[in-house]
Amino acid sequence: MASVRSLIGLAFFAAIGVLMLLLGCALYNNWYPMFILIFYALSPAPCLIARHFTDDLEPSDSPLWDLCIFLTTGIVVSAFGLPTVFAHQGIIGIPSCVLIMAGNFVVFCTILAYFMLFTGDDQFSFATWI
Template sequence: MTLIILACALNTYASWWPFFVVLFYTISPIPTMIARRYSDGSGSSNSCMEMAIFLTMGIVVSSFALPIVLARVPVIQWGACYLTLTGNVVVYGTLLGFFLTFDSDDSDYSMW
């Protein structure tokens, strides 16, 4: 989040448009969490989980594409775009680590 705020608040960039990727951060785990809640776990292929992964990947790709599109159209500068993309990598790496850590059967992340 520090990189996203720096991309918005530094005097050389001075535009809060990159902060819209925070919306993608909040909605990206929702399809997967809903699919895990309603999946029955029987069988090797679950269409509900595959659709949730597809939607999640669409949200993740959109959060990487938004700063690039904003930089191509001169709304934000390329330095702010690079800071936002680096922040995306850090945030999604953290989310991936969270889901991989708490995905085992003995721990349950829904207890929070």
């Protein structure tokens, strides 16, 4: 099981990613990219729901798990696509888009690391959360 130090490290990297998003908005005085926070909140939801309804320990054979991966991929791609569309339409500038993309990368890698560290064969389960 992961230690408290790894949890503090994950929180630090998540804060760095959100800071990059805030800088991408504040430095260029355009707050439309803050809608990406919705994608940050939605990205772990399909996996949490799939873990709640999957009984076996290895969920790779479940169609529900495949749907979970598909929905999570759609959410992550949308989070990277929204600033690209904003930059293409001239709503935000290219430097703002680069900062937001870097923040997206850091936050989503942190979310992935969290799920890799805190999902194991221990007695704690995400099914108790829902």
